Amino acid sequence: MASNFLYIFDNDLRSNYLPILDDFIVKVNQDPSATLSCIYLFDPSQLKVQLFNSAYLGNHRLLFLSECLQDLGLVLANRGISFQIVLGNKASNLNKVLVDRKITDVGFSSPVGTDEINLFTLLQQSDVNLHQRFQHTLFAQHELPFDLKELPHSFSKFRKLVEALPLDSFFSQYERLTKVNDALTTSETITKQLYIQFEQSFNLFCRHPNVEVALKEATSNRRNFNSGFEGGETNVVAHLHQYFSLNCASSYKETRNFLDNWTASTKFSAALASGSLSPKYIWHEIVKYEQLNGANESTYWIKFELLWREYFQWYGARYREKLFKFSGINNKKPLNSFYAERYKKWCDANTPSAFINAIMNQLKATGYISNRSRQITASYFVNELNLDWRYGAAYFQEMLIDYDVASNWGNWQYLAGVGCDPRGKRQFNIQKQQQCYDPEGRFIKRWADKVNNTALDSVDAADWPILSDEGVS
Incomplete structure (x- = not known):
């Protein structure tokens, strides 16, 4: 047969x-x-x-x-x-x-x-x-230095275990492996x-x-907001080579938290999420870059971020359905609920925080926000709005151009205090983050130029209208 x-x-x-x-x-x-x-x-x-x-x-x-x-x-x-x-x-x-x-x-x-x-x-x-x-x-399952059931409960422990391996030589095999790709026919x-x-x-x-409708809208948004993301293996490989030719990798650690700059970070995430690039290929290219330009803390940090992604891939494989549970992997329910009005204001960039609104407007318009922006607005969602983290994770799932199931849901669990962080819930001081990353207000001016004085809630816990001196607020 x-x-x-x-x-x-x-x-x-x-x-x-x-x-x-x-x-x-x-x-x-x-x-x-x-x-x-x-x-x-x-x-x-x-x-x-x-x-x-x-x-x-x-x-x-x-x-x-x-x-x-x-x-x-x-x-x-x-x-x-x-x-x-x-x-x-x-x-x-x-x-x-x-x-x-x-x-x-x-x-x-x-x-x-x-x-x-x-x-x-x-x-x-x-x-x-x-x-x-x-x-x-990066690894095949049998190459991990532990059984999947023994996945470390924190990224730090995972990183120490895998970094004990000769990773640069381990992943330099990529070039040899790709040569297997022969054509079936030349007709x-x-x-x-x-x-x-x-x-x-x-x-x-x-x-x-x-x-058809969705593609037209997305194409229009890309044109209007000059998004640099283009899908396809041909495009993402060209972007990878261009990125390393610009020497951006040598300053990655200093620039990666910028909120609105195309070359500030690698922008490999969408290619990794779609599988248009293998993480082995990226690691292989970093090693080549270091051989030509020298290694420093920034080039290491790109590898660090690849390991962070790697951890959550195995985290998702290890915990499966627990990745989506309100109580996370520890069966510890957070003290959050669901407030429809607050959730809608967050999605619509209509919160009392201009900084959060700018981030959410950028997400809706481009499908992308920086790693720092994701942490800030997710912290606001969980800690300031006291919302069920799963609704935030699901919204990111829909909106992000670089959505990855393990990284997205794993990181939301991490921030909500129901995941792999041994220190519990992470909370960002929104004002401090704004002063640090947008001190002159340029990001806010571009993405949320109107000041919003809207109150967080229009009703109290019993659904009674909240009154101001002028009446209903």
Whole structure:
């Protein structure tokens, strides 16, 4: 019986360093009767408001995703690999593909999110050979210096354990690994046919009514606010090389907390979240940069941030559904609730704080805010507004162009005091943060030029209107 291989793309939208796909390519090249096809499952219902009053996927990330898919379709077609976007319910469509194509082997990156885990759990009930591993991380699971069940309870302990390994030489293997990526065929006719096939599925994706409207809005916002993010492996690799050519890495630690500067931080996060770049590739390029320009605290800090991301990937894999629990991983419920008015004011950039409003306006307009801004506005959400942290995490999930399930929910847990921070809840002094990072008010002037004197609440705890000297405030 001929082997028919299926690779399912998800948050790994690249052609380089995907060990499972590489292995499938080698096997198909060795067996002329074998076939290989790739799909991306997309459910348009992800654009609708769901749990915690937010959609799973917002306009900014959808635009970035569409560019990733379009670029990947061209690259795969040029390598003789069939790739289609499959629209609709993921579970039923996946079952249909397995039957119609008589699939014998299925490969995919090990997921972290519970929805994705549940989807791929269905495959265990089918009569196919499963091939999966973590391909969005620096380490493979067997390379970790501890069992996943023994994941350290703090990032500091995790970092000390992994930094005891020779990481620079460990990840320098990246260049050798990517050379496995051979093409299946060089036939120009087949390449053209495969790209036409992909384009048909891509056009159906773009013309879906919900998708089409969202893409137009996101494109308009990108043009109006001059966002630098462009999706697709080709674009993000070009950005990576440009970033390191500008010597920005040597001053990264000093600039990374700037609120509104494109070159102040690496801007690799969207590429990492979509899987357009492997973190191994980034580490490999940092080492090359250090060899040419010298290593310093800033170049180390980029590695530090990659390890921070890495910790939360394994944190998500370790705790799974607890990543989304109100009581977090410690079963300790925070003293927060849900106040609809406060939540809406935070989302609408209509709070009493001009600084918070500026951050939230920037997020809505561009789909991106700095790491410092995320911590500040999340602290305000949890500590000043006393809101259920999950609603804030879900809003970030919808709005952020670089949303990553483990990093987003893990960091919100960390700040809310229900996650991996042994010191408990983190609280930022908003005024102090404003004085430190926007002392001249330029950021506020750009993103929240109108002073808002709105009171935090219009009703008291018993829903009675709050009165001022003039009447209802």
